[in-house]
Amino acid sequence: MSKYSPTLEWEPAMKLTVFGATGGVGREVVRQALDAGHEVTAVVRDPARLGVPAHGRLHVAVVRDLTDEEALVPVLTGRTAVISALGAASNxxxxxxxVTGPSVRAIVSAMDRAGVRRLAAVSAAPVGPDVETDGVIARKVFLPVLRWALRDLYADLEVMEAAIRASGTQWTVVRPPRxxxxxxxxNYRRVIGANVPDARTISRADVADALLASLTDPATAGHAVGVAA
Structure with a gap:
């Protein structure tokens, strides 16, 4: 494991569909993707909440029900990759x-119909296994309490991850801490296939960076990736 410093200057430009675009991570994904020269379709329920200035390569698609597969296929057709920044606001x-699990289940099915293979999705570090080198207090006290307090939120993310693993996509799941x-x-730590040791926090903007960078990193395909500051 080492500090990871990806570059967002990719060629050629990609056509991305971003779900959860009005959330903290999703909004950063949209901004960074546009800055990197990509074309972005931001899928939202309320366009007023997007908070990203109008841009020639930004398309806003209103989909009220993300479990409606028929409504999802048009926003996925012709796209290079998909990023899901979906997540419940509270337990x-x-x-x-x-929302997250049922929506992503519909998304991966619609991706198959639209012929889109690459997917990156944000989850959470507590959904993954403990890091054995972390302290006893973290593994035996802090994490069990956190998992109990946010059990419904993490259960939703577990459903999401199961749907992704069962799909035919070339997927990457990014698991950040707080x-x-x-x-x-x-510039952040990244571990492919495990959580980051002694992980505490990371910025939403760096999680967006990790999601975008994973799309062109074959090493992350088919893996959960831990990230942390």
């Missing part, structure tokens, strides 16, 4: 109306 929301509203550094 209560995930308990009352889980998210912060800080600028992108492009």
């Amino acid at each position: 209560k929301q995930a308990r009352l109306a889980p 998210l912060l509203d800080k600028p992108r550094t492009g």
Whole structure:
């Protein structure tokens, strides 16, 4: 494991569909993808919440029900790759109306119909296995309490990950710890196939960076990737 410093200057430009585009990570994905020269279709329920200035390579698609596969196929057709930044805002929301798992299940099915193979999705570090080198307090106290307090949110993400693994996509799942509203550094720790040791936080902007970078990194295909500052 080492500090990871990806570059977003890719050629050729990609055509991306971004789900969860009005959230903290999704909005950063849209901004960074546009800055890198990509064409972006941002899938939203409410365009007013996107918060990204109009751009010649930005298309906004309103889809009210992300479990409606028929509505998803048109926003995926002709795209290079898909990024899901979907996630419940709270444990209560995930308990009352889980969205991430059911939505991603419909998304991967619609991707198959549209002929789109590459997918990157954000999950969460507690969904992955413990890091044995982390302290006893972290593994035996902090993480069990966190997993219990946010059990419905993580259960929703587990459904999402299971749907992705069962799909025919070339997938990458990015698992960050606690998210912060800080600028992108492009300099963070990354572990393919495991969580980052002693992980505490990472900025939403760096998670967006990791999602975008994974799309052109064959080493991440078919793996969960831990990221942390």
